[in-house]
Amino acid sequence: MTLVVFLAALVGGILIGVPICFSLMFSGVCMMLFLNGFNTQILSQNLFSGADSFSMMAVPFFVLTGELMNRGGITKRIVNFANALVGHVRGGLGYVSILAILLFASIMGSAVASTAALGVILIPMMVRAGYNRDRSTALVAAGNILSPIMPPSVPMIIFGVQAGVSVTKLFMGGIAPAVYLSAALCVVWFFIAKKDNLPTAPRQSMREIVKSLLDGIWALLLPVIILVGLRSGMFTATEAGVICVAYALIVGIFIYREFKVSMLMDCLVSAAKSSAVIMFLAAAAMVSSWMMTVANIPATVTALLTPFLSNPILLMFVICLLVLLVGTSMDVTPTIMILTPVLLPAIKAAGIDPAYFGVVFIIVTVMGLLTPPVGTVLNVACGAGRINMQRIVKAIWPFLIAEAVVLFLMVLFPQIVTVPMNFFTGG
């Protein structure tokens, strides 16, 4: 019954237009009233405790890194390098986009930010080469959900902190799925390029490839630093964030000389604002999740999922469907904050590795960025590609289906996630 109160207040609040962070507090207050345990300190204390987290500080750090990279000339050099490498095959700019997105994803932590940054570079490039505008925009949108799957990843930090799972392990678990998803997108693009009979560009000379590699080497070193640093234990995920900030700053100012110190304040303000929104929501979720704990709601949900507990694959499948459904209308951070405390006990009861679950859960959640009616990456890609929602929704489905197939395989064969994860973690 408390579960009903929780859902009714949360969904009701969201639907009448209360921002999601306040809807979460509202559902917490409604549960207090329902359980005869109203006390204002429950709200204020949980909000404070939710924001008081060292691990979560990785969020502003990685957001700030993205800001610095765009203004420091790092982003466009990654695109140039990808273009020199694969620009010459049929529909080559599509593969360029996928490769650039994958490289970019290994530095950026948020799908919306990377779509905004790369969209304005990649989509006009493809359109100018005579590619279909809708399909080009859809490809960029579908590709950019790699950002939070390939490490670093803001959603993984949020999940890891809430679930008590090592953020580093989640990061390492995201590498292989990001590669599978890029491969799936390449396959879809191959057929599109054939069907649309897309033009080819002249092959670039070895000298040009080497030149763009040398020019972009500093940008391409950043993901290497992150991975090696995390893998070798030089620093934690939060600390990797500040290393990235420092590195992007140095490269932007001293090597590419495109970043002016006067831009720093804008970047800091922008990072502070973005992460305040994410963190305030994460903190607000602590209010409702505290009330859920008191009311034993996770146990209730585990009870509802009992028929599936003996079959982990079926359980994962059911959860994926549920998250896809929630993801049609809910953004990434609230989905993670609301569902993690509810689902995790069932995952543990079924004997599923929480780190494996976290990786799959994040992938399904970020796929929600591509599903209407509320798909933030779709919105941003539409803006960058200058098309409307209906057109992109029509063009996105082949990519979305390809990604769903990859997801299905990861549920069916968990080893394709866990084996590389353990390899990269060194376990």
Place this chain on the structure above:
Amino acid sequence: VMTAGLLSGCSSQSNGGKLVKVAICVSSQTPAAIAMEEVFKPMVEEQTDGRYSIQLYDSGVLGAEKVTYDYTRSGIVEMCVVGTSMWSETPVMTIPDFPFVFRDVEHARRCYQGELGDYITEEVEKEQPVQLLGWFPNGAREFTSNKELNSLDDFQGQKLRMPNNPIHVRLAESLGANVVIMDMGEVFTSLEQGVVDGQDNPLSTVKSEGWYEVQDYVYNTDHIITSLELFAGDELWNSMDEADQKVFEEAARAASDAAWDMYIDEMESDKQFMIDQGLTVTDLSEEDRAAMIEKIQPVYDYLDSEYDWAKDVREMIANIE
């Protein structure tokens, strides 16, 4: 269990009794949590004929220690089992973290359950809207590390994770270690990745948190034998008649006894467990203990400068049989 959860979720009057939420900051496998589940809960529920229904929330799911203590003072949760995180406002609560004041764990038990416990309880209850009903073992802290650690000299230059408490920090610093402060939740990964070399905690914690998988050395120093306390908020306490209060007090005492018995039994098996897991375990010799006490003199100096009663309390403890 799940049906009980559903029922209690529906009403604060579950099973007909008044719901008493108890926030426990340690995991369900610790002696304190087991004693609360197996001794305190059934004793209270039976002897009050079900007028009270005890619901335990272990592993800190209702919040960090300081937060759940605040919840208890405010009546948001009725009771809590927490460590000493209220030391900054209630200075006598620093006493359980005094290093090398107890001769051994049995001695610590007699002190907490006797004269020392009574002294602290009186001071706390005088100032705070809580009742301190019982003293539980939180464990004797030992050092563990990835670098060789079996003598006093080995501390030099090691990166040790310490809790954010000046006594613990000063202790490690005076031994020559470099202190890194971090949250419990990040310790495993940091030990695994080598962000820090070691830490200090009771072996039961090293076992339950799985840290033994990423540590090679144990130095059995028993440097701090710290406590958990069972608090009841005054709101709950004043709503009870004297007979019910007596039931709660006796149940707390019985649970305390059970927890200390369990803990003392476990100490040897925890040590054996570490050896079986391939860790090098070294006990602190009498000479090294004396040398260590000498080396950490700055900690006592700090305590004496902060609290004018610190010296008297150490003497009181030394005089307890």
Place this chain on the structure above:
Amino acid sequence: MKSFLDRLFKIIDYFTGILTGGMVLFVFLNVILRIFFNSGLTWSEELSRYLFVFVTYIGAISAMRAGEHMTVDILVAKVGPRVQMVLYVISQLIIAILMAILVHGSTKMVLQNIASRTAALGISYAFLYSVGIITGVSIAILALANIAHAVTHPDEISSIVTGSVEEAEHAARPEENKGGNEQ
């Protein structure tokens, strides 16, 4: 008045930016000290953590004013202006009430923790918890001001509840779209 508020919020934004810079600095300092000098500052973790809390709380006020807290408008975009007005007033009232709860609860926490201090820096918890009062009061005022604005400008209600005009601009200009928090 409007330009005064614009300037005030500009200053607030700069303040959170500076705090974020401080966080980067203190965490970076500690990483460098640990990796290269095998030592660390016991207070820097604590300080950066509380700077983060302040960025979150103060940034939430600024986000409230800019309408940047994540919102779902699938229902409110479809109903008529009269219903939109009713729903908008209700939702802003809910926010104001929640913030009143935050203020009351934070005040209790402040009073309860007058004597308690953080371990490394000895900062008063009463001071830290008082940020909840500041945020609660500010956001509640903004919510009530939103109601007043909507009631006096009923013709603008559709764009207020959907934020549609702004949204198109935001999406087209990538530099304003970094945080993954726009709708």
